[in-house]
Amino acid sequence: MFANRLRGIEDSIFGLMSALAAEYKAVNLGQGFPDFSGPDWLIEAFNKAMKDGKNQYAPPQGIHSLRKIISDTYLKFYECRIDPENEITITAGATEALFSTILALINPGDEVIIFEPFYDAYYSDIILAGGIPKFVTLHKPNFDFDFEELIIQVTPRTKAIIINNPHNPTGKVYSKNELEFIFETANKHNLYIVSDEVYEFLTYDNLKHISILNIDKHLTRSIMISSAGKTFSMTGWKIGWAIANPKISDAIRKVHQWTTFTVNTPGQHAVAFGFTKLDEYLPIFKEEYQYRRDLIYSELVKTKFTPHKPFGSYFIMVDIPTLEKDDIEIAKELTVDYKVATIPPSVFYRNSDEGKKMLRICFAKTPRTIIEGIENLKKYKA
Ligand SMILES: Cc1ncc(COP(=O)(O)O)c(C=O)c1O
Structure with a gap:
């Protein structure tokens, strides 16, 4: 019925994880956008x-x-x-x-x-x-x-x-x-x-x-x-x-x-x-994001999820602390049982399976959201 070019086009993971986050009232560190407005x-x-x-x-x-x-x-x-x-x-x-x-x-x-x-x-x-x-x-x-x-x-x-x-x-x-x-x-x-x-x-x-x-x-x-x-x-x-x-x-x-x-x-x-x-805006913008990056990194090292320090963008990748479950299972479990949503990155890979062992976390969030989300993550003991 539909055009052949739609073959291989899948639903975006972002929509799926955000819907799950909303359903379970999880702190959303998955969505790749700020939970605040610009100036x-x-x-x-x-x-x-x-x-x-x-x-x-x-x-x-x-x-x-x-x-x-x-x-x-x-x-x-x-x-x-x-x-x-x-x-x-x-x-x-x-x-x-x-x-x-x-x-x-x-x-x-x-x-x-x-x-x-x-x-x-x-x-x-x-x-x-x-x-x-x-x-x-x-x-x-x-x-x-x-x-x-x-x-x-x-x-x-x-x-x-x-x-x-x-x-x-x-x-x-x-x-x-x-x-x-x-x-x-x-x-x-x-x-x-x-x-x-x-x-x-x-x-x-x-x-x-x-x-x-x-x-x-x-x-x-x-x-x-x-x-x-x-x-x-x-x-x-x-x-x-x-x-x-x-x-x-x-x-x-x-x-x-x-x-x-x-x-x-x-x-x-x-x-x-x-x-x-x-000229006036960028130094403040960068300072605020540097603060968020430093905050999330210093909090994540206190969890079981080992962070890879990012040098740009507003995402951080963390290693999953178990080999028994993959990123999709862990991301769902974290959202439903621990009330913190992340993004399972295996969907962004085709050759390597490195993505199955990581999660993507977004820190374009207020310090309060970051702390709330990471507090929930800290409860995961696997
Ligand atoms: C790497 C990358 N490219 C493009 C976009 C989309 O940008 P825009 O919202 O301007 O369409 C995003 C949004 O998350 C992104 O992360």
Whole structure:
């Protein structure tokens, strides 16, 4: 009855775990978004935009002021010159940027390399485009990848490599060396690089995020994707963007115009305003998240679940203290019996079974939620 392209498309684990968390009134450390809102001044900016009459369709590529300030910001942070007219497209979150990009680049039968554990949208988008996902594992304890493993996955049918930096769910921050190797490999085999950087401003311990824009300064083959959702703690606003050279941007815009056509106008004005305040806002934002990262890590070491310290994003992976049950069983048990919800990460792996021995915990939560959740976890004695 339904299109063949839906074969292999599964329900997202996030919805399933959140429903279970709600049913059993568990503290939800599974859901990958904040349990608080972003700054009031940004909400006021959104209100103001609506009151000022910014309520009709925006241009499909996004309002000019937002594209311009993203371009200025990335010149400053990543020393990359981006033409706001032809190289930035505003999308309905990073999700739509990924979808439009993958649909624009991938033909049926094309292979796309992704690093596992992977953000589940990559897998589904590749399948929807008729492509074939190929996997390279990020190995514990540091979630590094073996350069040889990447090379082995490249075949004459490979079309693109997708990276997520900083990485959900491991908190890995790719090193310059790793990024340069990926870029060299892509150059050698004429591949696209899709770099999802939605956590670009969330790194810890003064670690500097290196964007693909730092590496592929002339945008020869890279598409950088990001979003305002994580940076401003407004994930429900769904304003993202894709940055690529004019030819690739033109292709992305072709899909975008028949997918969403354009993105909500007052939100774009608010985010453009948010970017003008980045210098004052980012230090506070980063300090608050550093506090949350340190808090959850120091509390988790007191549980039976051994944490892997993340250097970016707002997730932390922990090892399960028993070999008798896998991640899905433990995640369900924790939600139902211990009232704390997490995400079982095995669904983000295809090659390795490392995910079966871990859980993903989200710390984009108030300190109170973090403490309540970890107190429940401490009761698990296995
Ligand atoms: C790695 C990654 N990419 C993309 C997204 C989606 O971003 P958006 O909400 O802007 O669509 C998320 C959200 O959790 C994410 O973790």
